[in-house]
Amino acid sequence: MNKKVDTEASANISNLCEFAQASDYSLLDTLNPDPDATEHGIDHYPRQVFSGHYVPVKPTPITDPIYVSHSQGFFGELGLDDSLALTKEFADLFSGNVTNVPEPMRQMGWATGYALSIFGNEYVDQCPFKTGNGYGDGRAISVFEGLFNNKRWEMQLKGGGPTPYCRGADGRAVLRSSVREFLAQEYMHALGVPSSRSLSLFASQSETVDRPWYSEGSRSENPDIMVANPVAITTRVAPSFLRVGQLELFSRRARANEHPTAMAELEMMALHIIEREYSEQIDENLPLADKLLILAAEFRDRLTSLVSNWLRVGYCQGNFNSDNCSVGGFTLDYGPFGFCEYFEPFFQPWTGGGRHFAFFNQSLAAEKNFDSFCSALQPLLQSEPEALEKLAQMVEEFSSVIQVKVSQMWASKLGLETLDSELFNQLLALMIKSHVDYTIFFRELSNIPKQVSELSRCFYATLSDELEQDWNQWLNSWRESLNSRLSHDEISKQMKQVNPKYTWREWLIVPAYQQAQQGDFSLIHELQAVLAQPYQEQTQEIEDKYYQLRPMEFFAAGGVSHYSCSS
Numbered sequence: 001m002n003k004k005v006d007t008e009a010s011a012n013i014s015n016l017c018e019f020a021q022a023s024d025y026s027l028l029d030t031l032n033p034d035p036d037a038t039e040h041g042i043d044h045y046p047r048q049v050f051s052g053h054y055v056p057v058k059p060t061p062i063t064d065p066i067y068v069s070h071s072q073g074f075f076g077e078l079g080l081d082d083s084l085a086l087t088k089e090f091a092d093l094f095s096g097n098v099t100n101v102p103e104p105m106r107q108m109g110w111a112t113g114y115a116l117s118i119f120g121n122e123y124v125d126q127c128p129f130k131t132g133n134g135y136g137d138g139r140a141i142s143v144f145e146g147l148f149n150n151k152r153w154e155m156q157l158k159g160g161g162p163t164p165y166c167r168g169a170d171g172r173a174v175l176r177s178s179v180r181e182f183l184a185q186e187y188m189h190a191l192g193v194p195s196s197r198s199l200s201l202f203a204s205q206s207e208t209v210d211r212p213w214y215s216e217g218s219r220s221e222n223p224d225i226m227v228a229n230p231v232a233i234t235t236r237v238a239p240s241f242l243r244v245g246q247l248e249l250f251s252r253r254a255r256a257n258e259h260p261t262a263m264a265e266l267e268m269m270a271l272h273i274i275e276r277e278y279s280e281q282i283d284e285n286l287p288l289a290d291k292l293l294i295l296a297a298e299f300r301d302r303l304t305s306l307v308s309n310w311l312r313v314g315y316c317q318g319n320f321n322s323d324n325c326s327v328g329g330f331t332l333d334y335g336p337f338g339f340c341e342y343f344e345p346f347f348q349p350w351t352g353g354g355r356h357f358a359f360f361n362q363s364l365a366a367e368k369n370f371d372s373f374c375s376a377l378q379p380l381l382q383s384e385p386e387a388l389e390k391l392a393q394m395v396e397e398f399s400s401v402i403q404v405k406v407s408q409m410w411a412s413k414l415g416l417e418t419l420d421s422e423l424f425n426q427l428l429a430l431m432i433k434s435h436v437d438y439t440i441f442f443r444e445l446s447n448i449p450k451q452v453s454e455l456s457r458c459f460y461a462t463l464s465d466e467l468e469q470d471w472n473q474w475l476n477s478w479r480e481s482l483n484s485r486l487s488h489d490e491i492s493k494q495m496k497q498v499n500p501k502y503t504w505r506e507w508l509i510v511p512a513y514q515q516a517q518q519g520d521f522s523l524i525h526e527l528q529a530v531l532a533q534p535y536q537e538q539t540q541e542i543e544d545k546y547y548q549l550r551p552m553e554f555f556a557a558g559g560v561s562h563y564s565c566s567s
Contacts, residue, residue, distance in 0.1 A: 012079060012080070012081040013078075013079055013080045013084060014080075014081040014083050014084050015084065015087060015089065016084075016087065016090060016093065016102055017102045019080070019084065020101065020102045020103065020104060020105045021104075022146035022148050023104045023105050023106075023144070023145070024145060024146045024147050024152070025106060025145045025146075026145060026272075026275065026276065027054065027110070027142075027145060027154070027240075027272070027276075028054070028056075028145070030272060031052075031053035031054060031268060031269070031272055032053050032054075032261075033055070033056055034050075034051065034052035034054065034055045034056075035051060036049070036050070037052070037055050037056050038056075041056050041057050041108045041109070043056075043058075043163065044057070044060065044161065044163065044166070044171070045162070045164070045166075046128055046134055046164060046166055046167055046168050047134065047164045048129050048133035049134070049136070049164055049165070050259060051253075051258075051259050051261065051262070051265065053112065053265065053269060053272075054111065055110065055111050055112075055113075055163060055165075056108050056109075056110055057108070057109055057110060057111050057141060057163045058098060058099075058107075058108060059096040059097075059098060059109050059141045059143065059157050059160035060160065060171065061092075061095055061096035061097040061161075062095050062159075062172075062202065062203075062204040062207055062231050062232070062233055063204050063205075063206050063207040064204055064205040064206045064207070065091055065095035065096075065202045065203070065205075065233075066202065066203055066205050066519075067086060067200075067202060068179075068182075068202060068232070068516065068521050068524065069182065069200070069201050069521060069524055069528065070082070070085035070199065070200040070201070071186050071197065071198045071200070071528075073186065073532060074189075074197050074198065074237070075199075077148075077149070078148040078153070079148055080148075085200055089101075090200070091202060093143065093144075094155075094157065094199065094202060094233065094235045095233055096160050096161060096233055098143055105144065109141040109142055109143040109157070109160065110141070111136060111137035111138075111141055111142070111163035111165055112136055112137050112241070112246060113133070113135065113136030113137075113165060113246070113249055114135065114136050114137075114243055114245030114246040114323050115135065115245045115246075115248035115249035115252055115323070116132075116135060116248075116321055116322060116323050117244075117245070117248060117321065117322040117323075117369070117372045118322075119321075119357075119365060119368045120368035120369075120371055122248075122252070126167075127167075128167050132249065132252065134164070134165060134167065135167075136163070136164075136249075137163055137165050138162065138163060138167055138169055138171065139158070139159055139161065139162065139166060139169065139170075139171040139172065139173060140156050140158050140159075140160065140241070141161065141163060142156040142157075142241065143157055143160075151239070152239055152240075152276065153237050153238070153239065154237065154239070154240055154241055155199060155235055155236075155237050156235065156236050156238075156241055157233050157235055158173050158181060158233065158234050158235070159171070159172050159173025159174075159178060159232060159233045159234070160233055170209055172207075172209045172231040173231065173232060173234070174209060174211055174229035174230065174231060174232065175203050175229060175231070175232040175513055175516055175517055176213075176229060176513045177335070178201060178203070178233065178234040179201070179232075179234075179512060179513040179516055179524060180334060180509060181198070181234050181236065182198045182201040182524075183198075183504075183509065183512075183524070183531060184334045184337065184504065185197055185198040185236060185331075185334060186528065186531065186532065187504060187531040187532075187534065188313075188331050190531060190532050190533065190534050191309075191313045191500060191534055192309070193306070193310065193315070193331060194306055194329060194331060195330050195331040196236045196237065196238040196326075196330065196331065196332050197236065197238065198234060198235070198236060198237070199236070199237050200234070201232060201233075201234045201235075201524075202232060202233050203231070203232040203516065204230055204231045204232065205519075207231045208228040208229055208230055208231065209228070209229055209231055210226050210227065210228055210229070211226070211229050212226055212227075212564065213225060213226075213227045213229075213559060214557075214558030214559040214563070215558075217557070218559070219557065219558060220558050221351050221562065222351055222558075223558070223564050224558070229517075238330065238332065239276060239277060239328055240273075240276040240326075240327075242272070242273050242277065242326070242327045242328065243322070243323055243324070243325060243332070244322040244323070244326075244327055244369050244372055244373045245321070245322045245323030245324075245325070246327075247266075247269055247273065247327065247373060247376040247377070248322055248372055248373075250262070250266040250376075251266055251375070251376035251378070251379055253265070253266070254266040254379045255379055263379065267380055270291075270292060270295070270377065270380060271291075273295065274291055274295055277327060278294075278295055278298050281294065281298050282294045282295060282298070288380065289380075289381055289387040290387075292380060292387070293387055293390055293391065293394075295377075296373070296374055296377065296391055296394050297394060299329060299370070300370055300398060300401060301401075302329025302330075303325075303329050303366050303369070303370055304366070304398070304402040304405050305329070306329050306330065306366075307362050307363055307366045307402065307406075308405040308408075308409045309409070311359070311360070311362065311363075311406060311409060312409050312412075312413060312498060313339070313500060313503070314339045314340040314439055314503060315331075315337065315338075315340075316337065316338050316339070316340060316347055316349060316357075316358065316359045316362065317331070317337055317357070317365075318335075318336035318338060318348055318349050318350030318353040318357055319333075319336045319350055319352075319353055319357060319565065320366070320369065321369075322368075322369050322372045322373075325369040325373075327373070335565055336349060336352070336353060336563070336564075336565045338350075338504075338506065339439075339504040339505070339506075340359055340438045340439075341438060341439070341503070341506075341549075342435065342436075342438075342550060342555070343431050343432065343436050343437065343438040344432075345358075345360040346358035346360060346361065347359040348562075349506075349561075349563065350563065350565060351562050351563065351564050352565055363399075363402050363403075363406060366398075366402065367402070370398050371395050371398075374391050374392075374394065377391065378391070409498075410424055412495075413442055413495070413498055413499055414427075414445070414478065414495075415446070415448075415491045415492075415494060415495045416481055416482065416483070420481055423477060423481060426474055426477075427474060427478075430467070430471060430474055434459055434461070434463060434467055434471070435459060435460040435461045437458045437460065437549050437550075438503075439499075439500060439501075439502075439503040440549070441455065441458040442495075443496070443499050443500070443501050444457065444458050445495070445499070446495035446499050447492060448482075448488045448491060448492050449475060450475065450479070451472055451475065452468055452472055452475060457548075457549075458549075460549055460550075496535060497535060499535075500534040501534065501538075501547060502530055502531065502533070502538070502542075502547065503534070504531070505550065506554075506560050506561070507550055507551065507554040507557075507560050508527075508545075508546060509527065510559065510560060512524050512527055530542055
């Protein structure tokens with residue numbers, strides 16, 4: 001994968017012709033296209049895709065697009081001038097029109113297929129053909145891959161219209177879900193948690209689609225009305241959009257010998273994953289078996305660190321299937337996600353997610369996805385029994401690896417060098433009994449309080465005398481466990497670097513997309529600024545608005561405390 005252009009020398013790219021010079025389409029140039037694909041990319045109806053790594057397909061532009069926002073921070077990292085986001089050429093491309101892009105960009109996008117495992121169990125029922133050959137990117141279409149400042153990025157339109165994997169749907173994303181994904185990706189990055197990124201957000205001024213949603217004041221578990229929603233496209237960016245499910249798809253075909261090149265396509269996919277995500281860790285001259293073992297070990301390291309960070313910041317990936325699990329080890333697919341406010345170990349924002357994908361169960365879900373990943377590598381190692389044994393050992397050790405990292409994470413949140421299990425279990429019991437806000441509690445704890453009265457702003461209910469006494473006893477034990485070599489000010493500073501002050505509060509996000517539907521994007525811009533500095537003290541006005549408990553009227557409120565996956 002040779003670097004074609006050094007965009008570092010041409011900082012502050014301000015037009016699409018300069019942007020185009022960063023083009024470098026490694027996926028299209030090294031992997032196989034679907035042999036049944038059309039030449040012109042008009043391929044918008046559900047069909048089975050039997051082989052090939054991707055389908056060339058043109059996105060469907062949204063009508064009457066209007067600029068909503070872009071990520072100024074990410075533009076800076078890429079070397080893009082903010083003025084680029086306001087050009088017509090940029091708006092055309094990132095609202096779905098690829099027909100007039102300058103060379104060497106391609107006037108075509110691409111969609112990929114993948115398999116699905118739910119908590120380690122293989123499924124094909126979500127495929128309309130019940131074969132698994134129709135499941136993949138139904139409305140996500142990549143339109144660009146290139147190098148900026150020596151880093152590779154792929155740009156993908158979420159809501160860019162139907163593909164052969166659309167399963168009969170319209171291929172659109174609504175403004176509501178697009179605003180959420182656009183804001184959440186950059187917030188996650190600001191938290192220091194690996195994530196896909198947000199480039200831009202465009203909405204249609206005239207095109208709408210119907211989606212089930214919640215009526216105002218609804219306490220229903222599932223949507224109770226049908227709503228016409230403006231459509232939008234948010235462009236998400238990542239080193240790749242390769243998922244565990246993609247590797248699984250080619251492994252299933254290889255296992256069943258579905259076509260003559262099935263095993264070769266599996267090997268190509270594995271090597272492409274290495275090239276895109278692990279080239280710095282894996283020597284290209286090593287034998288294949290060695291490469292795959294290092295790949296598995298590196299992926300395990302990233303995945304265990306990722307989930308530990310999710311727990312640290314209160315994030316719940318409500319649908320952590322293998323198709324939503326990036327092989328690069330970063331957060332991907334902000335569909336049914338949420339952040340824990342009122343503390344519940346088994347918090348689950350998605351009504352269809354079940355307890356197995358709940359907040360404290362994400363470690364186990366990650367283990368299941370890692371098992372699926374390693375199983376997908378096995379056909380390539382059938383002649384290497386020692387390698388297969390080592391791979392199985394890595395799966396076996398996953399739970400102990402993540403347990404160590406999660407324990408280290410809890411210790412850091414508590415300002416301890418090592419976690420005291422008894423102290424921690426006492427804390428969890430108190431947090432559950434006392435109805436605490438997850439983020440506010442740990443942030444206030446970072447001030448090293450002596451009495452529970454100093455934590456008063458984190459409780460949703462008044463404490464009983466007995467609970468107050470229990471809390472004070474716990475605080476006393478905790479303070480005695482703190483590192484005696486550091487001052488309390490030094491410990492407090494360290495804790496505030498891992499315990500954010502500002503979190504994602506759904507009831508504060510809802511007004512942003514509601515106002516956006518009326519053409520007012522100011523609250524989106526305000527949220528971008530607040531969420532870009534989650535660990536920092538901000539103005540008193542911002543603190544009064546964003547650092548507070550969820551109001552009682554939003555508990556059990558449809559579309560706020562919980563929501564369906566419809567977007």
